[in-house]
Amino acid sequence: MTDNLxxxxxxxxxxxxxxxxxxxxxxxxPPLTERQAIIExxxxxxxxDAPCIEACPSDIDIPRFIRQIGEGNINGAxxxxxxxNILGGSCARVCPTEILCEQSCVRNHDAECQPVLxxxxxxxxxxxxxxDQHPFARxxxxxxxxxxxxAGPAGLACAHRLAMHGHRxxxxxxEAKPGxxxxxxxxxxxxxxxxxxxxxxxxxxIGGIELRYGQCxxxxxxxxxxxxxxxxxxxxxxLGTSRKLGLTGEDAPGLAPATEYxxxxxxxxxxxxxxxxxxxxVIGAGNTAIDMATQMARLGADEVTLVYRRGIDxxxxxxxxxxxxxxxxxxxxxxxxxxxxxxxxxxRVVGMRFEKTQEQDGRLAGTGETFEVAADAVFKAIGQTFxxxxxxDPLAAELERTGDKIQVDEHFRTSLPNVYAGGDCIASxxxxxxxxxxxxKLAAHAIHQDLLAKQEAA
Amino acid sequence: xxxxxxxxxxxxxxxxxFAGIKAPNPFWLxxxxxxxxxxxxxxxxxxxxxxxxxxxxGEDPAxxxxxxxxxxxxxxxxxxxxxxxxxxxxDRSLEINLREITQVKQDWPDRALIVSIMVPCEEASWxxxxxxxxxxxxxxxxxxxxxxxxxxxxxxxxxxGQNPDLIEQVTRWCKQYYSKPVxxxxxxxxxxxxxxxxxxLRGGADAVSLIxxxxxxxxxxxxxxxAKPTVGHQSTHGGYCGSAVKPIAxxxxxxxxxxxxxxxLPISGxxxxxxxxxxxxxxxxxxxxxxxxxxxxxHGFRIVEEMKDGLSRWxxxxxxxSIEEFSGKAVTxxxxxxxxxxxxxxxxxxxxxKCIQCGRCYIACEDTSHQSIAQLVExxxxxxxxxxxxxxxxxxxxxxxxxxxxxxxxxxxxxGRPYMSWEQDPRNPFRKAS
Ligand SMILES: Cc1cc2nc3c(=O)[nH]c(=O)nc-3n(C[C@H](O)[C@H](O)[C@H](O)COP(=O)(O)OP(=O)(O)OC[C@H]3O[C@@H](n4cnc5c(N)ncnc54)[C@H](O)[C@@H]3O)c2cc1C
Ligand SMILES: Cc1cc2nc3c(=O)[nH]c(=O)nc-3n(C[C@H](O)[C@H](O)[C@H](O)COP(=O)(O)O)c2cc1C
Ligand code: SF4
Ligand code: SF4
Ligand code: SF4
Numbered sequence: 001m002t003d004n005l006x007x008x009x010x011x012x013x014x015x016x017x018x019x020x021x022x023x024x025x026x027x028x029x030p031p032l033t034e035r036q037a038i039i040e041x042x043x044x045x046x047x048x049d050a051p052c053i054e055a056c057p058s059d060i061d062i063p064r065f066i067r068q069i070g071e072g073n074i075n076g077a078x079x080x081x082x083x084x085n086i087l088g089g090s091c092a093r094v095c096p097t098e099i100l101c102e103q104s105c106v107r108n109h110d111a112e113c114q115p116v117l118x119x120x121x122x123x124x125x126x127x128x129x130x131x132d133q134h135p136f137a138r139x140x141x142x143x144x145x146x147x148x149x150x151a152g153p154a155g156l157a158c159a160h161r162l163a164m165h166g167h168r169x170x171x172x173x174x175e176a177k178p179g180x181x182x183x184x185x186x187x188x189x190x191x192x193x194x195x196x197x198x199x200x201x202x203x204x205x206i207g208g209i210e211l212r213y214g215q216c217x218x219x220x221x222x223x224x225x226x227x228x229x230x231x232x233x234x235x236x237x238x239l240g241t242s243r244k245l246g247l248t249g250e251d252a253p254g255l256a257p258a259t260e261y262x263x264x265x266x267x268x269x270x271x272x273x274x275x276x277x278x279x280x281x282v283i284g285a286g287n288t289a290i291d292m293a294t295q296m297a298r299l300g301a302d303e304v305t306l307v308y309r310r311g312i313d314x315x316x317x318x319x320x321x322x323x324x325x326x327x328x329x330x331x332x333x334x335x336x337x338x339x340x341x342x343x344x345x346x347x348r349v350v351g352m353r354f355e356k357t358q359e360q361d362g363r364l365a366g367t368g369e370t371f372e373v374a375a376d377a378v379f380k381a382i383g384q385t386f387x388x389x390x391x392x393d394p395l396a397a398e399l400e401r402t403g404d405k406i407q408v409d410e411h412f413r414t415s416l417p418n419v420y421a422g423g424d425c426i427a428s429x430x431x432x433x434x435x436x437x438x439x440x441k442l443a444a445h446a447i448h449q450d451l452l453a454k455q456e457a458a
Numbered sequence: 459x460x461x462x463x464x465x466x467x468x469x470x471x472x473x474x475x476f477a478g479i480k481a482p483n484p485f486w487l488x489x490x491x492x493x494x495x496x497x498x499x500x501x502x503x504x505x506x507x508x509x510x511x512x513x514x515x516g517e518d519p520a521x522x523x524x525x526x527x528x529x530x531x532x533x534x535x536x537x538x539x540x541x542x543x544x545x546x547x548x549d550r551s552l553e554i555n556l557r558e559i560t561q562v563k564q565d566w567p568d569r570a571l572i573v574s575i576m577v578p579c580e581e582a583s584w585x586x587x588x589x590x591x592x593x594x595x596x597x598x599x600x601x602x603x604x605x606x607x608x609x610x611x612x613x614x615x616x617x618x619g620q621n622p623d624l625i626e627q628v629t630r631w632c633k634q635y636y637s638k639p640v641x642x643x644x645x646x647x648x649x650x651x652x653x654x655x656x657x658x659l660r661g662g663a664d665a666v667s668l669i670x671x672x673x674x675x676x677x678x679x680x681x682x683x684x685a686k687p688t689v690g691h692q693s694t695h696g697g698y699c700g701s702a703v704k705p706i707a708x709x710x711x712x713x714x715x716x717x718x719x720x721x722x723l724p725i726s727g728x729x730x731x732x733x734x735x736x737x738x739x740x741x742x743x744x745x746x747x748x749x750x751x752x753x754x755x756x757h758g759f760r761i762v763e764e765m766k767d768g769l770s771r772w773x774x775x776x777x778x779x780s781i782e783e784f785s786g787k788a789v790t791x792x793x794x795x796x797x798x799x800x801x802x803x804x805x806x807x808x809x810x811x812k813c814i815q816c817g818r819c820y821i822a823c824e825d826t827s828h829q830s831i832a833q834l835v836e837x838x839x840x841x842x843x844x845x846x847x848x849x850x851x852x853x854x855x856x857x858x859x860x861x862x863x864x865x866x867x868x869x870x871x872x873x874g875r876p877y878m879s880w881e882q883d884p885r886n887p888f889r890k891a892s
Contacts, residue, residue, distance in 0.1 A: 048817030109814040
């Protein structure tokens with residue numbers, strides 16, 4: 001994948017010590033100690049009709065689990081979280097709480113100006129739970145068998161909920177590991193200690209879920225076949241492809257999609273062997289761009305510049321994420337769009353030419369003024385799009401789409417009977433882990449209801 | 459008049475004359491571990507305490523204590539709400555205690571030093587010990603008729619304090635064999651505190667002090683199914699004190715202060731005094747001095763500095779020049795239910811600018827009170843909570859549960875109707891014909 005970066009020096013070449021690297025990729029937000037968790041739990045007002053619950057995409061009963069922490073009932077707290085969100089552990093780490101539950105916490109008001117640290121409390125409960133047996137039981141076997149494509153948050157949540165309803169599930173996953181972006185995409189300092197793998201292991205304890213790797217829809221797997229072999233199919237394919245800049249030189253050594261570099265970073269057992277862009281440009285304004293820039297800075301880059309074609313306010317990365325980047329020395333350039341990839345004689349990337357932009361009558365326009373930023377590598381993080389290859393077989397090609405994403409109704413049904421979809425690959429909502437979990441859970445309920453209805457009709 | 463060198467704090471004279479016992483300030487240490495021996499008492503005086511009641515003396519041989527003695531009722535942030543102990547009276551010999559008391563009084567002549575005593579309920583026992591105590595030069599004695607654990611099993615402490623006849627008898631012996639002020643310390647483990655107070659008065663007591671500790675079990679070790687504190691695999695009930703008992707103590711002090719026979723009997727207020735405000739409250743309800751045990755045990759003697767500072771600043775602000783000036787000021791406003799104004803009406807009011815929409819007032823009133831708060835949903839989806847004034851009975855529940863200070867206020871309503879007690883109320887089926 002990042003063969004494109006093979007000509008670059010390695011992280012270890014700068015002499016950065018393994019200890020420093022390890023420290024740089026430790027938990028971004030260290031977990032609460034037991035005492036801190038108890039004290040923090042006391043700040044929760046146990047609101048009635050709590051606004052934080054409304055703001056949680058996965059409907060976790062936040063005041064209840066916090067009260068359970070306060071009462072020393074960690075397993076009860078974990079159960080409250082997991083019954084709505086079986087990936088509550090990863091959501092506690094990756095959710096942008098500053099725009100979700102914590103943004104709505106009533107403690108933000110004047111009297112305190114500081115929300116209850118819901119995310120960290122959720123992490124406390126899920127980190128310290130201890131169940132002798134998996135906390136959720138399977139219902140009696142229904143005799144039904146559902147296919148889930150994609151072992152990302154959406155697919156995993158769907159599979160677990162289907163298992164609770166007593167259905168047998170087979171997950172077909174293209175990669176060699178489960179977890180989707182939890183395993184390959186989330187910033188390394190948000191998912192430490194191989195948590196994604198451990199969480200999947202925990203989730204599978206419910207039983208009745210088979211995971212098959214190297215199974216790629218559109219390649220060695222067809223929707224028609226899945227459809228024929230199972231009582232239902234759930235597609236949790238995520239967004240596999242990075243958007244292109246649409247410039248010449250896009251394939252030149254030194255230019256790479258941010259997600260691919262992050263994937264390598266997440267899988268690396270020895271960070272010193274990663275390619276290092278001492279001068280690095282990241283193009284984009286979302287959390288992926290921020291993650292890319294921040295992680296490269298933490299790997300030891302001298303100069304990291306993030307370039308966005310609009311203003312700070314329009315960035316989709318949250319203010320909190322922007323602060324993290326700034327704190328890591330990332331320079332942010334706004335109102336500039338990529339114009340040309342600058343290459344040397346060997347056709348390797350040496351920089352990027354940008355054109356300054358402005359808004360005219362609500363539309364973005366170039367001003368004609370240009371400037372260059374020197375760079376050993378340029379990473380694009382201008383969004384992910386749906387990997388069309390996945391839906392290339394004749395039946396899959398029939399799926400109705402909105403833009404390039406799969407179209408679903410409010411019960412996550414696609415245009416094809418018995419085929420459901422959720423997570424990043426469908427049209428609605430924000431592309432967040434917690435959102436994917438909710439989709440998977442609700443889709444599982446819909447699949448279950450539809451199967452019941454069919455049974456009654458028969 | 460004021461002979462103390464250090465009774466002036468922030469320009470306010472904190473000195474007291476309590477039933478003839480003078481002290482530079484009203485903050486005394488209660489008879490307990492903080493006053494167990496000369497070492498502690500000297501440290502307390504150095505820290506600025508106005509007086510101490512020496513740890514209760516008994517007959518030799520001295521009491522013997524068990525190991526593991528205290529337990530607590532904790533709040534969620536591990537703050538100690540209440541404290542519990544199963545200790546007995548002093549475990550040191552009478553002779554050592556008397557010698558130390560004599561020395562300390564000589565060294566600290568202007569601090570109050572009161573000796574707490576508990577001996578069997580026999581005249582001979584009292585007749586024997588009182589002259590020995592008198593010889594120490596201490597300023598007075600306090601009769602420990604309240605220890606609720608251990609000692610009553612031997613016919614002492616609360617076993618005496620729960621029997622008004624015995625209280626009267628013991629007090630009388632003390633007045634007979636001791637010339638200085640006699641304070642009777644009352645146990646709260648009784649249904650009507652006025653009875654023992656009246657008994658003490660009949661026996662000739664110069665003052666009462668209250669409360670001693672309340673029978674309690676604070677918590678259990680649920681793994682081993684045994685209460686705390688544990689002694690081996692067993693436990694026993696102890697005596698409860700600390701800030702949790704303050705409301706009980708305040709009421710008992712008020713009961714005595716407004717009871718006709720005892721209204722002029724000096725009261726030393728004890729129970730949960732942790733700061734100057736607690737002290738001011740006891741004084742306002744009739745106490746002439748306060749005694750502190752748990753707060754000192756939890757934080758050390760230095761807390762008296764904040765107590766003196768806070769109390770004197772508040773007094774200066776209010777224009778009180780002495781403790782005496784505001785002692786008992788809240789007593790007349792404390793009355794029987796039947797004298798309350800049936801025509802008074804107050805209604806909750808929510809300050810929408812302060813409200814954070816937590817919904818606590820709503821669910822509290824809706825589930826458990828008078829369904830007097832409406833939950834409205836604004837077009838933005840935001841909630842708005844409003845009091846339904848016609849339904850509100852003015853119970854204060856919403857104001858109590860509201861997490862934002864001064865967000866809900868109780869607003870007295872102009873009813874245009876005059877004061878009317880229950881005794882005058884036409885709705886009272888047993889109304890006295892006027
Ligand atoms: C760099 C990056 C950082 C992010 N950081 C955050 C963050 O901090 N917080 C947050 O909430 N969200 C974050 N997100 C978004 C979040 O990761 C996604 O919203 C979430 O993972 C979506 O879950 P999903 O199950 O829909 O898809 P994915 O996690 O993408 O999982 C899809 C799975 O399907 C498999 N698959 C795909 N195609 C096929 C096929 N044809 N056949 C078989 N299997 C297939 C994939 O291998 C993968 O395992 C981030 C995303 C990126 C890219
Ligand atoms: C460990 C302990 C030992 C006590 N011993 C005595 C005692 O010997 N004599 C006595 O009159 N009261 C004794 N008390 C009761 C205190 O003097 C005081 O009345 C009670 O603790 C209430 O005050 P507080 O809430 O400030 O602690 C003891 C209290 C404690 C906590
Ligand atoms: S809004 Fe805040 S205070 Fe209220 S329940 Fe949620 S976390 Fe607790
Ligand atoms: S004072 Fe009592 S009755 Fe009135 S609104 Fe508040 S809780 Fe309800
Ligand atoms: S309890 Fe107070 S802050 Fe909460 S909704 Fe009611 S008035 Fe508002």
